Amino acid sequence: IDVGERKLQIQSRGIQVSLQEAATSKCVQCPVLHMEETVVIPAWSEMEVMATMNGKPHPLGTWVAEAAVVGKMGLVTARSVVQSTTGRTPIRVINLTQQPATLHRGTKLAELEEVDECLIAATEP
Numbered sequence: 001i002d003v004g005e006r007k008l009q010i011q012s013r014g015i016q017v018s019l020q021e022a023a024t025s026k027c028v029q030c031p032v033l034h035m036e037e038t039v040v041i042p043a044w045s046e047m048e049v050m051a052t053m054n055g056k057p058h059p060l061g062t063w064v065a066e067a068a069v070v071g072k073m074g075l076v077t078a079r080s081v082v083q084s085t086t087g088r089t090p091i092r093v094i095n096l097t098q099q100p101a102t103l104h105r106g107t108k109l110a111e112l113e114e115v116d117e118c119l120i121a122a123t124e125p
Contacts, residue, residue, distance in 0.1 A: 035052075
């Protein structure tokens with residue numbers, strides 16, 4: 001995996017990867033996830049970290065966090081559904097580099113999009 005070039009190499013075949021940049025804002029009032037505390041993610045590993053939801057509208061409820069590249073550090077957040085009543089949520093971060101990476105408190109991890117509660121209820125068994 002070459003995060004800088006956004007390519008996944010499988011044997012001799014290269015696949016272009018498209019990820020949303022965490023720092024790019026398409027929604028002015030969408031809540032965002034920020035690191036709750038500073039953590040070090042070891043090389044070639046993944047970790048669940050605690051994130052704080054903030055922004056408007058009020059961040060409590062059900063949200064989708066899209067997969068995103070975090071800055072230029074070679075870190076990627078996993079796409080996930082976030083259900084929160086406290087404004088805090090765990091999110092998985094993957095370090096695709098050969099070096100440990102430090103995520104500082106307050107670092108933006110992902111933007112959230114509201115999930116329609118009617119759609120959730122309709123898909124539950």
